Each structure stands twice: as structure tokens, then as C-alpha cells.
Amino acid sequence: MTTNLATRTLTVALLGNPNVGKSTLFNALAGVRQRVGNYPGVTVDKKIGRLTVDGQPFDVVDLPGTYSLAPRSPDEMVAVDVLLGRRSDVAPPDAVICIVDASNLERNLYLASQVLELGLPTVLALNMIDVARARGVQIDIQQLSRRLGVPVVELAAHRREGLDRLKHALAHVSQTSAPQPLSPLPEAVAVEVVQLSEQLNANSSAREETRQTLPRYLVERLLIDAGGYTEQVLLADVAQWTNRAAVESELAAARSRLREVGCPVPAIEPISRYAWIGRTLDGVIRRPSQTPKSKGDVLDRLLTHKWWGVLIFVALMVVIFQSVFSWAVPAMDLIDGGVGWVSGHLERLLAEGPLASLLIDGVLAGVGGVLVFLPQIFILFFFLALLEDCGYMARAAFLMDKLMVHVGLSGKSFVPLLSSFACAIPGIMATRVIENPRDRLTTILVAPLMSCSARLPVYTLLIAAFIPQRALLSGWVGLQGLVMASMYLLGILTAVVVALLLKRTLLRGPTPPLVMELPAYKWPSPANVLYRMGERGWAFVRRAGTLILAVSILVWAGLYFPRDSEQVEAPLAPQTQALTAKAESLAEDDPQRAEIEDELRELQNQIDAAYVRDSYLGRVGRAIEPVFHPLGWDWKIGCAVIASFPAREVVVAVLGVIYELGSEVDPGDEESQTRMTAALRSATWEGSNRPVFTIPVALSIMVFFALCAQCAATLVVMRRETNSWRWPLFAFTYMTTLAYLGALITYQVGSRIAG
Amino acid sequence: MLLSELTIGQSARVESVIDDGGLAARLMEMGIIPGIELRLIGKAPFGDPLEFELRGYRLSLRQREAECVTVAP
Numbered sequence: 001m002t003t004n005l006a007t008r009t010l011t012v013a014l015l016g017n018p019n020v021g022k023s024t025l026f027n028a029l030a031g032v033r034q035r036v037g038n039y040p041g042v043t044v045d046k047k048i049g050r051l052t053v054d055g056q057p058f059d060v061v062d063l064p065g066t067y068s069l070a071p072r073s074p075d076e077m078v079a080v081d082v083l084l085g086r087r088s089d090v091a092p093p094d095a096v097i098c099i100v101d102a103s104n105l106e107r108n109l110y111l112a113s114q115v116l117e118l119g120l121p122t123v124l125a126l127n128m129i130d131v132a133r134a135r136g137v138q139i140d141i142q143q144l145s146r147r148l149g150v151p152v153v154e155l156a157a158h159r160r161e162g163l164d165r166l167k168h169a170l171a172h173v174s175q176t177s178a179p180q181p182l183s184p185l186p187e188a189v190a191v192e193v194v195q196l197s198e199q200l201n202a203n204s205s206a207r208e209e210t211r212q213t214l215p216r217y218l219v220e221r222l223l224i225d226a227g228g229y230t231e232q233v234l235l236a237d238v239a240q241w242t243n244r245a246a247v248e249s250e251l252a253a254a255r256s257r258l259r260e261v262g263c264p265v266p267a268i269e270p271i272s273r274y275a276w277i278g279r280t281l282d283g284v285i286r287r288p289s290q291t292p293k294s295k296g297d298v299l300d301r302l303l304t305h306k307w308w309g310v311l312i313f314v315a316l317m318v319v320i321f322q323s324v325f326s327w328a329v330p331a332m333d334l335i336d337g338g339v340g341w342v343s344g345h346l347e348r349l350l351a352e353g354p355l356a357s358l359l360i361d362g363v364l365a366g367v368g369g370v371l372v373f374l375p376q377i378f379i380l381f382f383f384l385a386l387l388e389d390c391g392y393m394a395r396a397a398f399l400m401d402k403l404m405v406h407v408g409l410s411g412k413s414f415v416p417l418l419s420s421f422a423c424a425i426p427g428i429m430a431t432r433v434i435e436n437p438r439d440r441l442t443t444i445l446v447a448p449l450m451s452c453s454a455r456l457p458v459y460t461l462l463i464a465a466f467i468p469q470r471a472l473l474s475g476w477v478g479l480q481g482l483v484m485a486s487m488y489l490l491g492i493l494t495a496v497v498v499a500l501l502l503k504r505t506l507l508r509g510p511t512p513p514l515v516m517e518l519p520a521y522k523w524p525s526p527a528n529v530l531y532r533m534g535e536r537g538w539a540f541v542r543r544a545g546t547l548i549l550a551v552s553i554l555v556w557a558g559l560y561f562p563r564d565s566e567q568v569e570a571p572l573a574p575q576t577q578a579l580t581a582k583a584e585s586l587a588e589d590d591p592q593r594a595e596i597e598d599e600l601r602e603l604q605n606q607i608d609a610a611y612v613r614d615s616y617l618g619r620v621g622r623a624i625e626p627v628f629h630p631l632g633w634d635w636k637i638g639c640a641v642i643a644s645f646p647a648r649e650v651v652v653a654v655l656g657v658i659y660e661l662g663s664e665v666d667p668g669d670e671e672s673q674t675r676m677t678a679a680l681r682s683a684t685w686e687g688s689n690r691p692v693f694t695i696p697v698a699l700s701i702m703v704f705f706a707l708c709a710q711c712a713a714t715l716v717v718m719r720r721e722t723n724s725w726r727w728p729l730f731a732f733t734y735m736t737t738l739a740y741l742g743a744l745i746t747y748q749v750g751s752r753i754a755g
Numbered sequence: 756m757l758l759s760e761l762t763i764g765q766s767a768r769v770e771s772v773i774d775d776g777g778l779a780a781r782l783m784e785m786g787i788i789p790g791i792e793l794r795l796i797g798k799a800p801f802g803d804p805l806e807f808e809l810r811g812y813r814l815s816l817r818q819r820e821a822e823c824v825t826v827a828p
Contacts, residue, residue: 269780304797398804513820517814
């Protein structure tokens, strides 16, 4: 073998239909040597992996799964642009691997026929060859390869079979010159494409510096995709260097000429391609004359059955949720314990001061508050990946579609919204399966209204403290449980109303059609599922991590500074010193000493509370107390709510500090909860002995938290998924407004009823 | 007759796909081409959407989409 030191890294694009095992192949080829980024302006991930075959390095570009290279959105345009070398951020591909499902060759060859028109060195990978064989399908590889003019390789990517053959075929084609483009479209179309091309590209040489041309394939698309997205984009494109009106009239003329010769666009494209597929596969593929009823069919009957299907779906979701909550608990405790351990150590290591406080109360508390939800997020991603990998996800959308149509969405929104009950982050990230941008955006915007698990500590604390334990309906329902359920219901109903409103106003548009493949069931591949879970989970950590850190530090600073010790601590200093001296004079085991230490701790808590009161955030809270008044809140609650912007459950800790209990409030711990409850119950309005917390106030806080968007991580993920700050800002504004109004109504109505 | 009018288990051959929006192109891309045979496999709870088999794979459409396709039994 000769080694060429100047070996250039070649670029290979990996393309295929959804559900054909493309990600499995990508991971098998690139292993861990992959980089994930994003294409600016779209939500498609840019995944590039490194592969070396016989010393020749390749960059493998994983393109999003698609049924056709006729783009309907900017996201779908990415694949076409990458293949045609029109993107500045990806090198033009030297070769293409087109992966197809061997057990579903007819439909899969549609995309392949478009790829073959690009005239790029191509390898056709017949994946799931094992499934096809098991069904008795026989494919004459040599004959197929001869007819297509490109190498055809059998593959079972999930078993890593055929990978070497594929790699060598890739190495081989990338050394050969590009094949002739193979177009199954009628001659009449080809002639029009050439003419249109000449007209478009003739004028472009007029100004050398702006010389641009439209590749043949895009001229064909411009001609065929009448009234579609591609037409719009390409017309806007060519308008930069040529007369748009002239092109439009030529287009219309060309289309009418085609109609006259019996080649109407756009229908002529699929008709010609499927006719070509029929000819290509004739004599190449042999199916058993009688297809045996497969296990998948029986399963499908059951899983999409009117009653059984729904029953199984509900049971499955219950099991998943149960697992998310129960499996996550040990890991969450571990993280909680770990964060506590680190902050304990830091406390001992560092002298008390701004640095220690920044690290412990700012960084650790803030990041720990989000970190603690990682187990839930990962477990949820695990189940989502599992459902997707075995082919059930599409069935769930199928089952729930009718229900979701009433809300103006489609079945594909159901699982993302359901996931949001555990955490909105995986829910929002799961909306990628929704191909309609308006539906997807609506789902993203209402997902945070589902009561996620971060709201639980808030609900639990307030319900335990203020809602009496009363049995209703002769003991079947408890009042406390009822209040908890109403909070969930409030979120759901609000989401329904908001979704309907959004779909009638901001995101109005025709109901998108449902054209959804129901992929064949298969055993999930553990590697695939774990990989996808890890990938999505880390994507969240990476993207949200820094911003959450920044927000946590900001809020910490707001609560810490100006820290005027002259003002706050000095008046209490003599008392502290006296108590310390007294404690030290007593023996270690003197019962009186413990008493004094308790007293000291309480004094310290008092000082902490006074610092919060004097902090910038405390001052803001007090200054805008009138804003919170109509909700029945004093400045302390208002301040705690503002401070909980990074994550909702932080409100519990901040209330703990403000109410002089220290920040270590754990709603799960009975003792600490009892202390917190007592403190909340005895809290009074400053300068009077009127209690702050009444049932209407507790309810108004709960309603606020049910509807608010106090979660920096959700907003960051929303920004990533929608590619702009506009939508998270919109979500924050509308949710905070709703939360405020909801709390206002609750308090005003509640306090009148309660008298 | 329309594709949406099939009974469960019934097969039919596609005659035409009619829609002036982008739907026809989309359905045809997925393989619903005049001359091809489709079979209604089942319906979701509440009667919508529908599950079809064609070209050896399963496709789900709503009643509305299925109404754009005329078929002959």
C-alpha cells in the first residue's frame, strides 16, 4: 500500500429516509470521533464524524433523514445545500452514502433516484438486509448495481455486518471520477431544464464579481416545485443576479409546454421516478408470493387497536412516569448529597466572605439546583429513545392524533407534551419530530405549562403548611390531593387555551396534513438507545450549563450585595460576642452550651435574613411591594419569587433564608418541613401582627408557580430549538402575565370567600 | 370512490391524487401513484387517522388527506 503524505480529508455525505438506521450507521462509522454543531438559521444539528479507510481520512456529514430532496422548509434545504456544496460551513462532498431499507426498497429508492441525479460518486447501502431476508425478500445485488451505475453494498448496521464492505466501496468510489447524472425524468423535462439553466446563468456572467449559478438539480426543482417553498427561495436567489419577472414568465411558459406534452409538474416527477423504480427493480427483487403474517402485524393490530391500543398506551406512559420518578430518586439524592458534601468542604476550606458565598450559595446552589434534575432528564431521554428506536413513537402519535387535533395540534405533539410533566427540557427537545414549524413552535411554547417536577417542592411545602387535611366524598378524595391535582389541571387547561389561541392568531395557518410512516417494529438496539440518551442529555448540559451558571451568579449577587455589615451586623455584634464568649466558657457537654449554640444559630439566621432584606434584590422587592400587594404577597415572597428565576424550586431555599431558617430547607425532610411550616404560619406583615400566609395567599403562590416560566434552563433550550431569543422572551412574558393574573384572581376571589 | 371510504381490510387501486396545495406531491412522493394498490389496515380510536399498507410499508393519513385520493376497488 502506498502512503500519500499529502492525503486530503475527503467529505462524504450520509443520507437516507427516516427510520432506516442512518444514525446507527453514522455511529458505527464514526464511533466517538464526532463533532456536533449547528447550521446557523435552522434547527438541524450539524453532525460530522471522522472515519479513516486505508489511511484515507473522511469527514462523514450526517444529513437529517428525509423522504425526498424536494425541500419544504429551511431545515430540509440544508441537505440539498450540503450535497450541492452550497454551504460555506461544510466542504462540498466528494462522495455520498445513500442508505436505504432493503425491506422497503421501492419507496426508499425514490430518494436514491434524486441522489443519482446529482452526479456525485455514490454508494448505495442496503441496510436491514437481515430483516429483508427473514421476510423472504431476495435482491440481486450485482444486477441492481449495474442498473444504478453505482456500487451496492449489503448492510446490517445494528449488527455491524457489512461495514468493511461499505468502507471499501466508499474508498473506491471517492477515487473514481463522478458518474453521469442519472435522471428518470422524461426528455421533455430535461430539455426545459437545460433551456431554463441557460437563461438563468447567461446573465450571471455579466458582472464577474457577483457571478453565481444555479446547479442543474436546483433548476429542475425550480421548474417542478410549482408554488412550493423551493420555488420561493430559488426565485429570491436568482433575483440577485437576473430579472425575476422574466424568470417567472419563462417558468410559467415552460410548465404549460410540459403540460401540453403530457408531463404536468409537479406530478410528473413522482410518476417518472416510481416508473423508473419499477423498471429498475424488475427482475432484481424477488418476494415470496404469499407474505406470511409477521409477528409485527399481530403486534401492530394490538397496539393500534381501538381499546387495547389506548389501554396499553396509557399503561406504558404510567410505567414510564413511575420509573422516571422512582429511578431518579437515588441518583438525585446522590447529586444532592454530593453538592452538599462539596459545599460543606468549601465552607470549611474558605474563609467566610464573598468568595465562599459566591461558590457555595451562587455557583453550587444554582448549578446544583439544575443538576439535581439531570437523572430525570436522562431517564426520560432514555425512554423517548427507546420508544423511537422500536417504532412505537409513531404509533403513539397515531393513537393520540384525533385528541390533539381538537387543540389545533397533531398526534406528534402528544409525547413531547407528556414528557414535559417530568421536565419541559426533554419535552421541548423531543418536538423535533414535529415537521410543521407552526405546530412545533406551539408545542414548544405551551410545554412549560405542564406541571414539571420542579414545581412539586413548591406545591408540597405550601399544601402541607396551609391546606387542611380534610377528606371529601366520604374519604375517597383528600382536600390536599385535590389541590395538588387542580394545579396540574390548571396547567393543562391553560395549555389547551393558549395552544388554541396561538393557532388562531400568531401561528395561524392551514392545518398541516398528516402523512406519517408507521415504521416496522424492531427490537431496540441498546447501543443506539444509550447513545441517543447520552447525546441529547449532554447537549442540554452543554448548552444550558453556562447560562444557568451566569443567571445563578447574577441572582446570588442580587441577594448578597451590598452586604453593608456596618448597617446589618454591627448592631447585633455585642450580642453575638457575648453569646460566643459564654458558650466557650462552658464545658463541651454542658446542656446549657447546646442551648446557647441554638441561640447563636438563630441569631445568625436573623443576620442572614437582615442581609437579604438589605440586599439589592431585597430592596427591589421592597420597592415594588405594591406590585405584589394585589396578590396578597409581602416583599419577602416577591423577592423569593424573583430570586427563583433560575429554577422554580429555589424559591423554597430563598424563603428559608428570608424567614430566618437558613437555606437548608428540604421539603422531603419532615423536621425541616415542620420548621418551615411553623415559620410560614407565624410570618406577619412588617409592622403589624397580621399573618402573611393565609390559604388564599398560599393558593395564589401555587397558581403563580403553576403558570410562570421561572426556569432559566427551559428558556435556554427554547432559544436553541427556535433559533432566536424572541420565542423564549415571548414565552416568559406571556407565562409571567398569566401567572400574575392567575395569582391575582386566586387571591382576590379566595380572600373574599374566606372573608 | 375515495380512499377514505375503504372498509378495514379492503384493498383498492389508486386512480388519481387531487389537491392543488402541496399535499398531492407529498402523497405521491410517498408512493401513492395512480395504478398502485393500497389496503386499509385499521383506524385509530375515534376513527381517525387511518393506517394503510402500500408498496410493502405502512403509512398513516387522516380522513382529510385520504379524501384527496380516488380509488377503484
